[in-house]
Amino acid sequence: MPELRRDPITGDWVIIASERAKRPSDFAGHSPGKSDDEKGGGKSCPFCPGNETMTPPEIMAFRHPGSQRNGPGWWVRVVPNKFPALGIEGDLNKTGFGMYDWMNGVGAHEVIIETPEHDRQLSFLENRQIEDVLWAYRARYLDLKKDPRLKYILVFRNYGKVAGASLSHPHSQLVATPIIPGVVANELQGARRYAEYRDRCVFCDIVRQEQDEEKRLVTENEHFVVFEPYASRTPFETWIVPKRHASSFAAISAEEQTSFAGILGETLRRLHICLDDPPYNYNIHTAPCDNDADAEFHWHLSISPRLTIAAGFEMGTGIYINVTPPEAAAEYLREVSVQAASSTKEESAVGSEKSGE
């Protein structure tokens, strides 16, 4: 069973995933993040149709009528992670060893398989399909939220081996934790501090200023705005923020979900074209489970292309050095041919050029 250990100085929690335990020789070659890059999928890919028995039994799936659980016929499939960072079984135990705090690693770690097609990236799926991936995120969130042991649920996506993806078949992940993570606590605290002074939502104010200034705006539609944040930590960091204030992404309406799928796909295609298929991570920032109607948070999705390396300076200070000002990044992303970025056909989008260059 994984463990949670707390840093006695900073209070940060760390997961010691002892079941995944690695010996020094497992790190040989120093290429962290080697992908099992089984091009074309097929027999060896546990996420390809026909290989359903290579994963733990499925938790849910969107399936064609008449197809069998744990068999082919699905278009989105959710399974437990085979090597979970946190395990779903057992009571939450907390104890101490001398000055050190410990908790057993209770939680959930699931994989959302986004399509049966091994080589078709999320960004080039039909909007309907992206929307169903988002509905799967929400369904799993709402189900896990009922578990009183779980305090926070993070949906994230690692794309490309540099971004930590170990399998190339399109998938996202979800981890539910028995604590409110430090990054989340910081964002909540920041939003509360701002609201105390001004009685307004900091995210709503950011959206307003970005729409007014325009220079960091990438695109927008009826329900969402996409921009490069003022203090972008990495080149081409990109946020998708709903215009309607809501603290939980699960509060999304059907109309908003369609709109979200459309703008998520478009934004990922803009990044794909502009940066030539970059590795990236995206995360959904949402309020903690037990208070997800909290008026002081405002859910959003952040995308971080992995173009540079956080090194000793970033580790020692927490201050990121960003070599591409967000104003310049936004301009590059706006210049991407809208036609190409709006296309749902990978072929046409990959082949097209940026306009104006």
Add this chain to the structure above:
Amino acid sequence: MPELRRDPITGDWVIIASERAKRPSDFAGHSPGKSDDEKGGGKSCPFCPGNETMTPPEIMAFRHPGSQRNGPGWWVRVVPNKFPALGIEGDLNKTGFGMYDWMNGVGAHEVIIETPEHDRQLSFLENRQIEDVLWAYRARYLDLKKDPRLKYILVFRNYGKVAGASLSHPHSQLVATPIIPGVVANELQGARRYAEYRDRCVFCDIVRQEQDEEKRLVTENEHFVVFEPYASRTPFETWIVPKRHASSFAAISAEEQTSFAGILGETLRRLHICLDDPPYNYNIHTAPCDNDADAEFHWHLSISPRLTIAAGFEMGTGIYINVTPPEAAAEYLREVSVQAASSTKEESAVGSEKSGE
């Protein structure tokens, strides 16, 4: 001039290094951290003897008598970084743009060239030479500390391209910032919180518990203890902590410095042998400049081998997933042949085996 921008939600500062500005095509290939890996050094390496004019004019150097400033004849040389993250010139200006906070990027960014020998890694230098590198760190710290614009000084080392090193000639770096960085503020706050309850130093207590438990201990000498921290964020994270309580690394005595050089070299050699020359970052954690006799901090050096990738989960939560329990890592590091690890000859150390395996 670089800028400092503050995240309006978390309050974290980001450096926008506009002079290093990168366009999308500069990121092509998606291999962040490509090294100018000029094996053997020679004409193209700005840190090799004879190429002193390829760097900005030197700030200080340990030189043989009769040698000329900015010419060969040095054994440790400190120069300004040619592409500084923060610039030393000008007054510190602070302003706001609507809701956003801004500061111009005043600070210092220096490079400590550790040896004239291009292919001789820090870990395999003579102890005397490592000690002189440490004296250079201290000399630069004490000089920059006089500048009232500077609030914090970080000494760090990036080794290997995966760890962000862009040049392979052995070097460390120093960055002085006009703010107290978030990571440092957190550690200080944690140490203070602990001291408030117990009237003891949290680091002194950690050293005591590690010495008692032994299972995470790697090695120790008269003045320092080396261990894998209880809540190690990454496999083989290793700390070197002075036994004598002192909040600033500049408070080190001559005897302690010799001891520090010895145990730093030995620890890096243990990691080198155990993990087959891993990429790593190390940082010196020390108190902020204006209060560096503050009794509630305890300086130390942390080494983080770069064996795994922090991905979407780590970015979204701040919770690290560590696949090697520190107890196991400590055992592997203890098992390294002490003779090999204590050797100052690269040849003998690289060729030797771990004992007991």
